[in-house]
Amino acid sequence: MLSLARENPAPIHATAAEIDRCALWALGMELRLYPKAGLVSFVDTGSHVDMNAATFLRSTAALKGYFAALAQAGAEGASFAGMKAIGIAAEARMFRATGGVNTHRGAVFSLGLLAAAAGMDDEMDISAYPLERSRRLCARVRRWGADILAARSPVDASHGAQVRARYGAAGAREQAAAGFPVLRAHTLPAFHAARRAGAGIEAAGLHAFYATVAVLDDNNMLYRAGPEGLAYARRAAGEFMAAGGMLVPEGFGRARALHAAFVARRLSPGGAADLVAAAFFLAALSGLVPERALPWR
Ligand SMILES: CC(C)(COP(=O)(O)OP(=O)(O)OC[C@H]1O[C@@H](n2cnc3c(N)ncnc32)[C@H](O[C@H]2O[C@H](COP(=O)(O)OP(=O)(O)OP(=O)(O)O)[C@@H](O)[C@H]2O)[C@@H]1O)[C@@H](O)C(=O)NCCC(=O)NCCS
């Protein structure tokens, strides 16, 4: 178990290669989490028929080097346009590896921007607690906010564009441009609270996942199930968290029941999955993960 004494000293600055490994490790951890409502894991394929855990592993392998490239770009003060070109090339590698299935488009975008922020010259006050350091790193992404909002999606009529047109919904772009408000105010605090309460990394990841589903306007759910489906998912996850989430003995069983309920409705909170991967990434960078679990040791 993590002791609080270990929480503070690790500096957030890492090399581009370490940032890459942390991001790939975070994608692997997100995949491992079970039961995360409606989503793919090593146990089952949730609400999906076109992808399984092997698809995600191929996708993750295809992204090796991408996060290092963005960390390097961040360190060199690259423009958003330059970073976007690197992101689009990575997305293309992902689609080649999966045969056209969208596994990690959101993660390529959100974790990519966080990798660029992590690679920037570090003026971070390392005496701040890890949660605060992670939040500050998220907030750095705001510097690209105007460009993020102005950029056209490389995919015509993406699911995000469709729900934006139909419901006026905000999505991954708006989250990133605002410095990831849901990640800062919900996902990360839930992850850290669970770790402080003695939860293991996976239970803390699940706790953070449900805290995120409870509040996020996830475009994937709007696309598949409309506002009613999204409202159902948020309410169900909110009730799960109000009952103690993963921090009570009944948590695992309740999460399994939620998973079944989401699958019955074909709900798939892929945006929340990306934010949990981002929380794992930031936790690894800020010393909240036991060193033996980290990929470069
Ligand atoms: C600017 C882009 C984000 C594209 O803009 P777009 O308007 O298309 O964006 P969104 O649809 O809003 O989001 C793209 C992905 O982000 C995830 N997401 C959704 N809602 C949110 C949210 N509220 N907050 C954060 N993240 C969110 C989501 O990704 C996950 O779900 C994916 C599976 O999705 P989908 O294909 O819809 O679902 P399926 O169920 O499989 O489809 P069906 O079976 O129903 O047909 C999976 O990828 C998860 O990761 C959204 O998909 C951006 O993409 C862009 O410009 N990219 C290129 C540049 C770049 O990457 N730059 C980075 C460095 S600067």
Ligand SMILES: Nc1ncnc2[nH]cnc12
């Ligand atoms: N594990 C997962 N299952 C389905 N969609 C996802 N998008 C990101 N991670 C996912």
